[in-house]
Amino acid sequence: MTEDSEKMIVRIDCELEEIVPAYLENRRKDVVALSEMLEEEAFDAMRVLGHRMKGSGSGYGLDAISDIGNRLEQAAKDQSSADAAVCVAALDAYLGRITILYV
């Protein structure tokens, strides 16, 4: 088993238990949307998604999503498809690895 395939436990405030699953589902949809944006080089749309992920991720207890969002926003501003692709891959991998533990 490679490190990337290992599960990662993320502890989140139990007061957010009702809304975190929908938030994560929306990020999975973002991965699909971002892949299309990458093909179309739709940097402005990527910047908006990155900006929103940066602003909301930590609030939901998911600091990595804020971090990826921050990097994605910058990649879109730089119009760097390569950097943006790295962010989309990182988001996809993160969503595949995490297990949420409500505390």
Added chain:
Amino acid sequence: MTTTDHILIVDDDPEICTLVSRFFEKNGFRVSAVTDGKGLWAILHQTTVDLIVLDLMLPDEDGLVLCRTLRASSNVPVIILSARGEDVDRIIGLEMGADDYLPKPFHPRELLARVRSVLRRTRGVPLPDKPGKGEEDVSYHFAGWVLDVPTRQLYSPQGEKIFLSGSEFAMLRIFLNFPNQVLSREQLLDYSYGKEGETYDRTIDMQVSRLRRRLKEDPKTPELIKTVRSLGYVLSARVEKNGGRA
């Protein structure tokens, strides 16, 4: 603070609105959420709001302009919540009349603590060593100015009504309760923010600067709120307090 305080969140990201709404509702608040400036005005025309959490990057209006417009007609407390987290953004936000500024990304518990802190201080929580009962009925008269506490209105010597933000009102009350006494920045911080406030000396300086402007002071030679070098600030005026219960 009551458990029915009504918070209005203005943010173009629906997931931020959901997060703040759910978290604050679980902590006893009533919450309305809108995604633009138009929605903000619609809510304010419909109902009373105790505090506004305001994003700066809105689709229809700049949040800073909204904040300034709000402050010209209302003293509802405003906390700016924005991804524009540079120092200059914070300073401009506070200069525009916001009571606090929290950069994104943020933790909802920190936002909750700041909301409670702002509500507490803008409602004129009694100062240490001052009688609490009856303090809400008083008016202060100083150098021709009048601060009417029940209506939270400041009147100039010419009778002009001057709008104050929640934090400006709270700070002016502190000065009026301690006239002709030098108050250090630390004392002003303690009195206005309590122990929970993550506020800086510089914020006090900015608030004093804003308050001087409300009092139409010449910033170079202020007559009412004077700077005492290395020590802090002093309200230099005779203050008469009318009303209040014994």
